[in-house]
Amino acid sequence: MMPSKVAFIVVGWNNADLLPDCFRSVYRQTYNEVDIYYIDNYSKDNSVELVKKDFPNVKIIELDYNTGFAKGNNIGIAAALKDPEVAYIGLLNTDARLKDQWTQKIVAFASKKPKGALYQGMTLDYYNEDIIDSTHTYVSYNGQATQGSWRYYYQNEIGPKKVFGVNAAACLISRKFIEAQPFGQELFDERMFMYLEDVDLAARATVLGWDNYLVPEARALHMGSATSGKNPGFSLYMTFRNNSAMLFKNFPLKMLIRMSPAILRGDIDTLRVLRRMGKKDAARRVLKGRIVGILRLPLFIMKRRKVLKRMKVPKGYMWNLMRNGY
Amino acid sequence: MAKSLAGKFVRVSVANGKFFINPVKKAYKEYKESFTKATYNAWVIQNEGECFVPDTLKDEPLISVVVPAYNPDPSHYLAMVYSVVNQHYENWELIIVNASDALESKRRITSSAEIDTRIKVVEPEENLGIAGNTNYGLEHCKGKYIAFLDHDDLLHACALHSIAYAATENDAELIYTDEDKIKADNSVYFEPFLKPGWSPDLLENVNYINHLTAVKASYVEKVKGLRPKFDGAQDYDFLLRVIDICKPKIEHIARVLYHWRAAETSTASDFSNKTYVLQAGTRALEEHLERQGINGSVKAIKNRPGFYETLPSVPKRISIVIGPVDKTNHRLCIIWLAELSKKVGKHIQAELVIGDWLEAYKHKLAFASIQYVKSAKNNYWDEASKLVNERVVLSFSLAALPDDSLAISRLAALASSSDKKVIAPFITSQAKTILDAGLVESDYGKQRLFTGCELGDNTYYGSTEWIRNVAGLTLNIFATCKENFVALTHNKTGQSLSDTDLEKLEKTDTSRLIVNPHALFIFNGALRADTFSNDQYFNPQLNQAQSRINVKIPYWNDLRALSEKNDA
Numbered sequence: 001m002m003p004s005k006v007a008f009i010v011v012g013w014n015n016a017d018l019l020p021d022c023f024r025s026v027y028r029q030t031y032n033e034v035d036i037y038y039i040d041n042y043s044k045d046n047s048v049e050l051v052k053k054d055f056p057n058v059k060i061i062e063l064d065y066n067t068g069f070a071k072g073n074n075i076g077i078a079a080a081l082k083d084p085e086v087a088y089i090g091l092l093n094t095d096a097r098l099k100d101q102w103t104q105k106i107v108a109f110a111s112k113k114p115k116g117a118l119y120q121g122m123t124l125d126y127y128n129e130d131i132i133d134s135t136h137t138y139v140s141y142n143g144q145a146t147q148g149s150w151r152y153y154y155q156n157e158i159g160p161k162k163v164f165g166v167n168a169a170a171c172l173i174s175r176k177f178i179e180a181q182p183f184g185q186e187l188f189d190e191r192m193f194m195y196l197e198d199v200d201l202a203a204r205a206t207v208l209g210w211d212n213y214l215v216p217e218a219r220a221l222h223m224g225s226a227t228s229g230k231n232p233g234f235s236l237y238m239t240f241r242n243n244s245a246m247l248f249k250n251f252p253l254k255m256l257i258r259m260s261p262a263i264l265r266g267d268i269d270t271l272r273v274l275r276r277m278g279k280k281d282a283a284r285r286v287l288k289g290r291i292v293g294i295l296r297l298p299l300f301i302m303k304r305r306k307v308l309k310r311m312k313v314p315k316g317y318m319w320n321l322m323r324n325g326y
Numbered sequence: 327m328a329k330s331l332a333g334k335f336v337r338v339s340v341a342n343g344k345f346f347i348n349p350v351k352k353a354y355k356e357y358k359e360s361f362t363k364a365t366y367n368a369w370v371i372q373n374e375g376e377c378f379v380p381d382t383l384k385d386e387p388l389i390s391v392v393v394p395a396y397n398p399d400p401s402h403y404l405a406m407v408y409s410v411v412n413q414h415y416e417n418w419e420l421i422i423v424n425a426s427d428a429l430e431s432k433r434r435i436t437s438s439a440e441i442d443t444r445i446k447v448v449e450p451e452e453n454l455g456i457a458g459n460t461n462y463g464l465e466h467c468k469g470k471y472i473a474f475l476d477h478d479d480l481l482h483a484c485a486l487h488s489i490a491y492a493a494t495e496n497d498a499e500l501i502y503t504d505e506d507k508i509k510a511d512n513s514v515y516f517e518p519f520l521k522p523g524w525s526p527d528l529l530e531n532v533n534y535i536n537h538l539t540a541v542k543a544s545y546v547e548k549v550k551g552l553r554p555k556f557d558g559a560q561d562y563d564f565l566l567r568v569i570d571i572c573k574p575k576i577e578h579i580a581r582v583l584y585h586w587r588a589a590e591t592s593t594a595s596d597f598s599n600k601t602y603v604l605q606a607g608t609r610a611l612e613e614h615l616e617r618q619g620i621n622g623s624v625k626a627i628k629n630r631p632g633f634y635e636t637l638p639s640v641p642k643r644i645s646i647v648i649g650p651v652d653k654t655n656h657r658l659c660i661i662w663l664a665e666l667s668k669k670v671g672k673h674i675q676a677e678l679v680i681g682d683w684l685e686a687y688k689h690k691l692a693f694a695s696i697q698y699v700k701s702a703k704n705n706y707w708d709e710a711s712k713l714v715n716e717r718v719v720l721s722f723s724l725a726a727l728p729d730d731s732l733a734i735s736r737l738a739a740l741a742s743s744s745d746k747k748v749i750a751p752f753i754t755s756q757a758k759t760i761l762d763a764g765l766v767e768s769d770y771g772k773q774r775l776f777t778g779c780e781l782g783d784n785t786y787y788g789s790t791e792w793i794r795n796v797a798g799l800t801l802n803i804f805a806t807c808k809e810n811f812v813a814l815t816h817n818k819t820g821q822s823l824s825d826t827d828l829e830k831l832e833k834t835d836t837s838r839l840i841v842n843p844h845a846l847f848i849f850n851g852a853l854r855a856d857t858f859s860n861d862q863y864f865n866p867q868l869n870q871a872q873s874r875i876n877v878k879i880p881y882w883n884d885l886r887a888l889s890e891k892n893d894a
Contacts (some may be wrong), residue, residue, distance in 0.1 A: 018793055103348045111443075112442060112443045112444065113441065113443070114440045114442075114443065115440040115441050156377065157415070158375045158377065158483075159375070159412065159413060159414030159415075159483055159484075159487075160411075160412065161375070161483075162411055162412055163413050163694070211411075211441060287712075313399070313404070314397075314400040314401040314404065316400070316401030316402075316511065316512075317400070317404045317405060319400040319511075319512075320401065320405060320512045324371075325513070326412075
């Protein structure tokens with residue numbers, strides 16, 4: 001029999017209020033072979049005790065400092081993959097909830113795709129289920145990471161789609177893909193700390209010739225930046241810092257040169273809009289993020305080499321995917 | 327003096343039209359077309375993922391998609407594979423015949439089987455040519471229906487879903503959809519082709535069905551797949567054989583579900599003009615005529631590769647019936663008839679049936695024989711039909727002259743080949759603007775086809791230069807056999823024939839109404855004053871819709887050419 005266990009990784013940091021609902025939504029699934037790994041990023045509240053008391057089946061890994069999203073997930077994934085029965089890793093943010101049969105539908109779909117890497121369901125807004133939170137993510141021509149169908153009205157189920165990348169709020173990763181990583185078991189780039197590491201992963205999957213899919217029958221809910229939305233300046237800084245690294249790591253030089261005018265124009269537009277809105281501090285952070293990002297590029301040279309050496313997708317098809325993400 | 331000067335001026339300006347006005351006209355036309363091009367592309371992108379069919383189907387038959395691949399462009403090839411993987415409909419299999427000889431593309435195709443478990447890559451030992459490769463793929467198909475796809479074209483996400491719907495809900499056995507073209511770099515969708523409904527006579531002239539076609543698998547087996555002898559026109563031959571031998575129930579899905587790649591390696595941008603292709607097409611049609619039991623000749627039309635003309639044998643004798651003529655138009659009518667008699671052609675003997683007013687002038691005309699209708703009566707057409715002697719009847723309700731000497735013999739030949747057909751020519755103005763090309767059904771009722779187009783224009787509904795099966799005829803000029811003509815005019819009162827008279831035929835017979843642009847008549851004048859006083863087919867609603875066409879148009883097919891589905 002093929003292994004078909006799904007291990008969910010939940011990374012938490014001071015989110016005791018969100019955790020119980022999150023775990024319950026996983027246990028409510030009709031799919032039985034499920035494990036949950038809770039990675040606690042040195043929370044100061046009572047998260048760990050609460051989980052230990054209410055959810056004895058959840059496996060807890062306690063870290064002794066805040067490692068960020070990327071490293072937290074990597075540690076969880078490494079722990080989960082020691083179990084040979086695990087075929088898929090599910091990533092779940094603390095502010096995301098799975099609707100019924102999410103796991104079952106997505107695993108049934110994934111079992112048909114030998115070359116599938118990342119899968120995402122239709123992620124709807126937690127507060128208003130008529131509105132889409134995201135269907136996919138992609139890097140558009142101007143280098144910006146973009147959420148597909150963000151804030152669109154959810155009308156009808158569109159069929160499965162091959163997409164550029166998925167949103168890591170609630171997604172499934174196949175074991176084969178993790179094991180085929182060019183830099184050991186480091187799935188998410190730990191140097192990115194937070195933000196855009198999921199887009200980086202998606203871009204890497206696409207470049208290496210793996211497929212990412214949207215499975216619209218599987219639905220999940222997401223509150224949207226509830227975890228870290230308290231500090232918008234920080235998120236802007238990190239997004240722009242990691243954007244440079246993400247582009248540098250995954251895109252061939254020819255594509256980068258062709259994209260560069262659009263990237264420059266996009267940055268200038270962002271700065272201009274922020275200044276016009278009177279958010280001079282935010283504008284300064286964007287600029288700082290971009291400059292720091294460019295200065296940090298040498299850190300990623302080896303990874304870039306490893307990725308591009310294994311590039312399997314023709315550039316024409318990459319451009320095609322970057323039009324609107326599918 | 328002033329008059330002659332004015333005449334000179336007019337003549338000079340007409341000559342200048344060629345050099346000064348026409349280029350301006352042409353530029354203006356291109357400018358207007360650019361808008362429709364832009365709106366069409368935007369519309370397609372907006373509707374890319376749309377689903378047109380209800381989710382729950384009665385039954386979900388397995389559909390096999392067969393792709394013969396030969397050294398495809400990698401990004402086009404991947405786009406093709408993913409367009410199948412992205413289908414809403416789940417129960418399909420994709421059979422890719424890997425006949426590439428370049429190592430890299432061979433390896434790429436083999437590895438693409440890993441994308442989905444429903445993809446099968448099969449490898450023939452050598453490249454068997456397009457027909458041979460497709461046949462090799464057909465051997466591995468397990469589906470109930472088989473759809474044919476090229477290695478660099480794309481399917482709309484709802485294509486297989488729509489086909490499954492048509493197959494289960496309407497029991498269709500041969501299904502075809504509309505198509506458009508996509509640029510090599512995936513950037514622009516353009517030139518949609520909204521096809522007419524099932525049109526047997528159009529298929530004898532051009533393979534308009536082609537993309538996307540799905541056929542019941544048992545029929546493909548019955549005709550033993552494609553024939554390598556016909557490479558270049560193998561799909562045309564295949565379709566003709568399936569339709570002739572198996573008589574499937576044919577359905578047209580009036581939506582653009584297939585995107586044809588206009589790449590340099592594909593045939594979309596340069597349809598192969600090579601002689602072997604033309605010969606293959608000609609042979610396929612000749613065999614088709616043989617199967618139908620029709621004596622006739624087929625020839626490829628010059629400079630228009632892919633287009634053929636099938637011409638059954640020309641009858642030796644015909645009757646020409648002229649409708650009632652106003653007294654004021656008698657003199658002009660005689661001049662017209664004299665011209666017409668010259669253009670009938672040497673090999674055809676024509677008998678004229680006309681009102682008795684002509685008796686006084688008969689010495690001016692060179693017809694074999696003339697029959698006179700007593701025109702005082704109200705039942706002119708009924709009387710005229712009793713006087714007809716020959717098997718083929720050509721009827722005129724207005725004065726128009728054939729553009730070339732073959733026009734009348736073309737009409738007569740088609741009319742004599744089958745007793746089910748009513749054939750009308752295209753009637754144009756002197757400047758080749760189409761006045762009458764039959765009637766088609768639209769959402770606004772019956773409507774003149776190609777109103778305001780010029781002959782030779784390419785429209786979204788295909789070229790204006792194709793033979794078409796239509797839903798109605800204005801009966802201004804038409805040719806048919808004697809029985810049909812008698813049935814048409816039976817108990818007919820009133821001066822003019824109209825589309826409603828055709829209903830008399832369909833009660834007893836499934837007649838085919840055809841308009842033929844190869845038989846071109848140029849309008850000279852009306853025989854009666856009230857001919858154009860009220861155009862019953864002028865529809866202000868549709869006219870308004872057409873004027874808005876540049877702004878907003880649903881690009882699914884409004885025009886249904888043939889109302890009956892299939893006479894099999």
